[in-house]
Amino acid sequence: MKYLSSTLFITIIFLTLSICTDAQIVYTDASKFPLIGKITTETETRYERLPTYLKDKVSRPAIWTLGKNTSGLAVLFNSNSTSISAKWEVLNNVKMNHMTDTGIKGLDLYCWKDNQWQFVRSARPEGKVTEQVIISNMTAEEREYMLFLPLYDGVSSLSIGVDSTAFIALPGILYTDVENPIVVYGTSITQGGCATRPGMSYTNILTRWMNREFINLGFSGNGQLDYEIAEVMAQRKDAGLFILDFVPNVDEAKIKERTKHFVNIIRKKNPLTPILFMESIIYPHSVFDMQTARNIVAKNAALHTEFETLKEDGDKNVYYLKGDNLINKDGEGTVDGIHLTDLGFQHIAKTLMEKINSILQ
Amino acid sequence: MKYLSSTLFITIIFLTLSICTDAQIVYTDASKFPLIGKITTETETRYERLPTYLKDKVSRPAIWTLGKNTSGLAVLFNSNSTSISAKWEVLNNVKMNHMTDTGIKGLDLYCWKDNQWQFVRSARPEGKVTEQVIISNMTAEEREYMLFLPLYDGVSSLSIGVDSTAFIALPGILYTDVENPIVVYGTSITQGGCATRPGMSYTNILTRWMNREFINLGFSGNGQLDYEIAEVMAQRKDAGLFILDFVPNVDEAKIKERTKHFVNIIRKKNPLTPILFMESIIYPHSVFDMQTARNIVAKNAALHTEFETLKEDGDKNVYYLKGDNLINKDGEGTVDGIHLTDLGFQHIAKTLMEKINSILQ
Numbered sequence: 115m116k117y118l119s120s121t122l123f124i125t126i127i128f129l130t131l132s133i134c135t136d137a138q139i140v141y142t143d144a145s146k147f148p149l150i151g152k153i154t155t156e157t158e159t160r161y162e163r164l165p166t167y168l169k170d171k172v173s174r175p176a177i178w179t180l181g182k183n184t185s186g187l188a189v190l191f192n193s194n195s196t197s198i199s200a201k202w203e204v205l206n207n208v209k210m211n212h213m214t215d216t217g218i219k220g221l222d223l224y225c226w227k228d229n230q231w232q233f234v235r236s237a238r239p240e241g242k243v244t245e246q247v248i249i250s251n252m253t254a255e256e257r258e259y260m261l262f263l264p265l266y267d268g269v270s271s272l273s274i275g276v277d278s279t280a281f282i283a284l285p286g287i288l289y290t291d292v293e294n295p296i297v298v299y300g301t302s303i304t305q306g307g308c309a310t311r312p313g314m315s316y317t318n319i320l321t322r323w324m325n326r327e328f329i330n331l332g333f334s335g336n337g338q339l340d341y342e343i344a345e346v347m348a349q350r351k352d353a354g355l356f357i358l359d360f361v362p363n364v365d366e367a368k369i370k371e372r373t374k375h376f377v378n379i380i381r382k383k384n385p386l387t388p389i390l391f392m393e394s395i396i397y398p399h400s401v402f403d404m405q406t407a408r409n410i411v412a413k414n415a416a417l418h419t420e421f422e423t424l425k426e427d428g429d430k431n432v433y434y435l436k437g438d439n440l441i442n443k444d445g446e447g448t449v450d451g452i453h454l455t456d457l458g459f460q461h462i463a464k465t466l467m468e469k470i471n472s473i474l475q
Numbered sequence: 476m477k478y479l480s481s482t483l484f485i486t487i488i489f490l491t492l493s494i495c496t497d498a499q500i501v502y503t504d505a506s507k508f509p510l511i512g513k514i515t516t517e518t519e520t521r522y523e524r525l526p527t528y529l530k531d532k533v534s535r536p537a538i539w540t541l542g543k544n545t546s547g548l549a550v551l552f553n554s555n556s557t558s559i560s561a562k563w564e565v566l567n568n569v570k571m572n573h574m575t576d577t578g579i580k581g582l583d584l585y586c587w588k589d590n591q592w593q594f595v596r597s598a599r600p601e602g603k604v605t606e607q608v609i610i611s612n613m614t615a616e617e618r619e620y621m622l623f624l625p626l627y628d629g630v631s632s633l634s635i636g637v638d639s640t641a642f643i644a645l646p647g648i649l650y651t652d653v654e655n656p657i658v659v660y661g662t663s664i665t666q667g668g669c670a671t672r673p674g675m676s677y678t679n680i681l682t683r684w685m686n687r688e689f690i691n692l693g694f695s696g697n698g699q700l701d702y703e704i705a706e707v708m709a710q711r712k713d714a715g716l717f718i719l720d721f722v723p724n725v726d727e728a729k730i731k732e733r734t735k736h737f738v739n740i741i742r743k744k745n746p747l748t749p750i751l752f753m754e755s756i757i758y759p760h761s762v763f764d765m766q767t768a769r770n771i772v773a774k775n776a777a778l779h780t781e782f783e784t785l786k787e788d789g790d791k792n793v794y795y796l797k798g799d800n801l802i803n804k805d806g807e808g809t810v811d812g813i814h815l816t817d818l819g820f821q822h823i824a825k826t827l828m829e830k831i832n833s834i835l836q
Contacts, residue, residue, distance in 0.1 A: 211576035211599045214669070216810055220572075225763065233806040235760040238572045251766040308575070308671065310810040399596040402586065405612040445594040446821065449577055449671040456818040460807065 139199050139247075141273040142282050144189045144261075150290055150327050151186035151317075153297065153346055161187060161269040163331065165346060173340040177333055184263035185305045186317050186330025190290070191259050191274060193282040197250035198223060198234070198259065199275030203243045205268030212449045213308035215239050219267035222313035223248050224322065226258040226289055231322035234259070236311040247275075258285055260322070262313045265306035266334070294354030295327040296320070296470065297347050301363040303395065304332025308453040316454075319463040324470070326354075337363040339372035344379035353387055355473060356380055357466075361394035361437075362452070366416045373420040377432075386431055388473050391421050393437030395462070399451035410437070435469050500560050500608075502634035503643050505550045505622075511651055511688050512547035512678075514658065514707055522548060522630040524692065526707060534701040538694055545624035546666045547678050547691025551651070552620050552635060554643040558611035559584060559595070559620065560636030564604045566629030573810045574669035576600050580628035583674035584609050585683065587619040587650055592683035595620070597672040608636075619646055621683070623674045626667035627695070655715030656688040657681070657831065658708050662724040664756065665693025669814040677815075680824040685831070687715075698724040700733035705740035714748055716834060717741055718827075722755035722798075723813070727777045734781040738793075747792055749834050752782050754798030756823070760812035771798070796830050 145160055154165045164172075164181030172178045182205060204219045214220075221237040237246045263269055276282045298304055298317050306315025313319070317328040329350070331343060337360040347356060358377075361369070377389065393414040400407040414437055421434050440462045441447035447458025454462065506521055515526045525533075525542030533539045543566060565580045575581075582598040598607045624630055637643045659665055659678050667676025674680070678689040690711070692704060698721040708717060719737075722730070738750060754775040761768040775798055782795050801823045802808035808819025815823065 211581075211601065212597075212671070214575055214671075214810060215572035227762070232762060233759050233812075234763055235812045236573075236810065238811060240572065249760060249763050251764045253765065310573075310575075310669065310671065310816045314807070314816075398594050399610060401588070401593060402595055402610050403612045404614065446675070446817065449575060449597060450599060451594075451596045455671045455675075456807065456816040457821060460818060 138278040139197070139275040140278045141199070141201055141275045144272040144274050147189050147191040147284060150188050150190065150292060150321070151329055153329050153331065153350060159270070161263060161272065163187075168342055168346065171342060173342065174336060176336050177340060177343070180305070180333045180336060182268040183266055183305065184269050185265045185315060185332060186328060187263040188318070188321065189261045189263070189272070189274070190285045190288070191261070191282055192256060192284065192286045193259065193276050193280060194254050194256040195276030195280035195282065196252045196254050197247055197277055199245070199247045200237050200261070200272065201245040201275065202272045203270045204239065204264060205270055207242045208267045210266070212453060213266065214310045216311045217265055217306065217309045217314070219264040220311060221248070221264070222262040222311045224260045224262070224313060231260060233313065236313075254280065256286070258287060258289065260290075262318050265309060265312050265315055289325050290321060290327055291325055292327040294352055295329050295350065296355045296357065297329045297331065297350055297353045298357040298359060299331045299337065299343060299347060300359030301332060301337035302334035303362060303454055304330065304337065304359045305334050306330070306332065307334060308449045308455060309459055310456050314456040314459050316459045316463045316466065319459060320467060323463065323467055335363060339364055339368060339376045341376060341379055344376045348380045348383040351383055353384065355470065356384070356387060356389045357392060358389065359392040361392070361413050361417055364413070366412050369413060369416040369420060373417070374424065377424060381429070388431045388433060390433045390435060390469065390473060391417055392435045392440070393417055395440045396437050397451050398445040398448055401445065433469070433473050435466070439465050499639040500558070500636040501639045502560070502562055502636045505633040505635050508550050508552040508635075508645060511549050511551065511653060511682070512690055514690050514692065514711060520631070522624060522633065524548070529703060529707065533703060535697060537697050538701060538704070541666070541694040541697060543629040544627055544666065545630050546626045546676060546693060547689060548624040549679070549682065550622045550624070550633070550635070551646045551649070552622070552643055553617060553645065553647045554620065554637050554641060555615050555617040556637030556641035556643065557613045557615050558608055558638055560606070560608045561598050561622070561633065562606040562636065563633045564631045565600065565625060566631055568603045569628045571627070573814060574627065575671045577672045578626055578667065578670045578675070580625040581672060582609070582625070583623040583672045585621045585623070585674060592621060594674065615641065617647070619648060619650065623679050626670060626673050626676055650686050651682065651688055652686055653688040655713055656690050656711065657716045657718065658690045658692065658711055658714045659718040659720060660692045660698065660704060660708060661720030662693060662698035663695035664723060664815055665691065665698065665720045666695050667691070667693065668695060669810045669816060670820055671817050675817040675820050677820045677824045677827065680820060681828060684824065684828055696724060700725055700729060700737045702737060702740055705737045709741045709744040712744055714745065716831065717745070717748060717750045718753060719750065720753040722753070722774050722778055725774070727773050730774060730777040730781060734778070735785065738785060742790070749792045749794060751794045751796060751830065751834060752778055753796045753801070754778055756801040757798050758812050759806040759809055762806065794830070794834050796827070800826050
C-alpha cells in the first residue's frame with residue numbers, strides 16, 4: 115500500500131466516492147417497522163384505522179371509507195443512510211381544491227435531533243404510485259426517523275429506500291410513549307384538513323411535541339357522534355385521555371341527543387380516564403356571517419350544557435376547552451374559514467398541549 | 476298603517492325578509508373598480524403584470540407566461556350587500572402537488588374592520604370557470620373590500636356579485652397608500668408559492684399590514700436577474716423601496732456576474748431610492764442536506780459581497796436582510812423544505828415589515 119502511486123491512489127479515492135454517491139437505493143417494505151397511531155391492530159390491511167368487524171356495521175358507508183385514510187399513522191425506523199427514499203401507492207388518488215396533494219396523499223419525514231423531532235422533508239405525490247428521494251447528501255450517521263402517512267387517502271403499499279451501503283433497522287430508541295395513547299375523536303379538522311403536509315395535522319404535531327402516541331379518529335364530515343366509534347374507543351382501556359372534538363359536524367339537536375350516550379359507552383369500560391370536550395373553533399368568517407356566528411355560539415353552549423350535566427351527575431374526570439383561543443385571533447388560521455392551515459394547526463396544538471398537560475399533570 | 480292587523484303586519488315582515496334572503500345576485504365586471512399591485516397599466520390585458528412591449532423581448536418565454544399570473548393584484552370596492560359573490564375564469568387551470576388550488580387560482584376576500592384588513596373568506600376554484608358565493612348572512616352595512624387575485628394562474632374575466640337590493644361602488648376611502656409602492660423582485664417564494672390562499676403570500680400580507688401598495692414581480696423559477704425586468708422596475712420612479720429577493724433562483728456565479736448590472740439599471744433612473752437585498756431563506760432540510768446547506772451559505776455570501784461592493788462604491792441607500800430569521804426556526808415554515816406555507820409567510824412578513832419600517836422611517 116505504501117508504494118501505491120499517488121495517481122492510482124487518487125483514482126481509487128475517486129472511484130470510492132463515486133460508488134458512495136451513486137449508491138443504489140435499496141427498498142424495504144415498511145411493514146417490517148413499527149407503526150404508531152392505530153386504535154387496533156385488527157384491521158383489514160395494515161394502513162388503516164378502523165377494526166375489520168365494523169366493515170358492515172358503520173352508521174354510514176363514509177365512515178368506513180374514511181377509516182381507510184391513514185391520518186395519524188407514522189412508521190418508525192432507524193438508519194445510517196445518506197439518503198432516504200420512499201415508494202408508495204395510495205388507494206383513491208384523492209384531490210381537493212383547498213388542500214395540497216402533499217397533505218392529502220404525500221409523506222412527511224421527521225428525524226430525532228437535539229432532543230426533538232425535526233422536519234426533514236416531505237414527499238410530494240405524483241399520482242397513485244410515487245417513488246421519490248425525500249432527502250439526500252446527509253452525513254452517514256445513525257438516526258431515528260418518523261414517517262407520517264397521508265391524511266386524506268389510504269396507503270396500499272409503502273417501502274422505504276436507503277443507500278445500498280447503509281442499514282435500515284427497527285428504532286433504536288422509542289422516543290414516543292405508546293403506553294397510554296391519547297385518543298382523539300372528531301371531524302375533518304381533527305383528520306388534518308387542510309394541513310399542507312401530513313406532519314402538520316394537530317394530532318401529528320402533538321405526537322412530536324409531547325413524545326406520546328396520539329390516535330386520530332377524525333372523520334371528515336362524519337364526526338357525528340356515531341356510537342360504534344365510541345365502542346371502538348372504549349376498547350382502548352390503556353388510553354391516557356380521550357379528546358372529543360366533534361362539534362363542527364353535528365347540530366345542536368344532535369349534541370343534546372347523543373353526547374351523553376356516546377360518553378357513557380366510553381365510560382362503561384373506562385370509568386376514570388379523563389375525557390376532554392373541545393368546543394368548535396370560532397370560524398374566522400363568522401365575524402361577518404351572522405348565521406354562522408349564532409350557530410357556533412348555540413352549538414358550543416349545547417356542548418357546555420352536556421358537560422355540566424355529566425359533572426353534576428358525578429363524573430369527576432371530564433374537562434372542557436373553550437373555542438375562543440383554539441386558532442389564531444387575527445383570522446388568518448384557515449384556508450376557507452373552516453379548515454385549518456399549518457398556521458391554524460400550530461396554534462391549536464399549542465392551546466391543546468397546555469390543556470392536556472394541565473389535565474395529565 | 477296604525478290599523479294594519481298584526482297578522483298582516485307579520486306577513487309583510489316575513490315577505491320582506493324572504494325577499495331580502497332570496498335577493499338575486501347581480502354581477503358587475505371588476506374592471507369598473509381600482510386594481511392595485513401592477514407595475515404598469517400598459518399591459519396586454521387588465522389582469523397581468525408585465526408591460527406589453529416585453530412580449531417578444533423576455534430572456535425566456537417562461538417570464539412572459541409567469542407575468543400573466545396575477546400574484547399581488549387586488550381589486551378594491553365598496554358595498555352594503557349582505558353577500559359577496561364572484562364569477563371568474565382562469566387562463567390555464569394550473570395544478571401543482573404542493574400548493575392548494577385555492578392559492579393557485581382562487582380568490583381571497585378581505586374587509587376593512589376595526590382599522591385593519593380582516594379575512595372574510597376565500598373562493599375555492601372549481602375549474603377554469605367558477606361562480607361562488609364567498610360570504611353571506613352579513614348585516615347590510617357599507618364596507619370597504621379588497622379581493623386578492625390568483626397567485627399562480629391568470630384571470631381572463633372577473634365579476635363581483637352583490638344582492639340586487641344593494642349597491643357596489645368605488646372604494647369610499649382608499650386605505651392603501653398607492654403613492655410610493657414597494658416593488659419586490661424575486662422567485663417562486665416571492666410569487667407566493669405555496670400560500671394556501673392568495674391573501675397569504677408575503678407581499679399580500681404586507682399590503683394589508685402596512686396599508687401600502689406592494690408590487691409583486693416574483694417569477695417562479697425565473698427570478699434570474701434578467702435585465703429586462705430591472706428596466707421595468709426602473710420605470711417606477713415613484714417607488715418607495717425596491718426589494719431584491721432573487722437568491723434562491725440563481726447560482727453563485729450568476730450573483731457575481733449579474734447583480735451589479737441589474738442594480739445599475741434601477742439606479743440610473745432612481746439614484747436615491749432605497750434598495751433592500753434579501754438573502755435566501757435557510758431551507759429547513761439543509762439541516763440534513765449538507766450540499767444544500769453549503770450552497771445557501773455560498774450564495775448568501777456572494778450576495779453580501781455584491782452588497783458591500785455597492786456600498787464601497789458610494790451607494791448610501793442599499794440595505795441588507797440576512798436569511799437566518801426569515802422563516803420559522805422550528806423548521807415548520809415550508810411545505811417541501813423550500814416553498815413557504817402560511818406559517819412561513821406570516822413569519823417572513825413580520826421580519827420584512829420590521830426591516831422596511833427601519834429603512835423608511
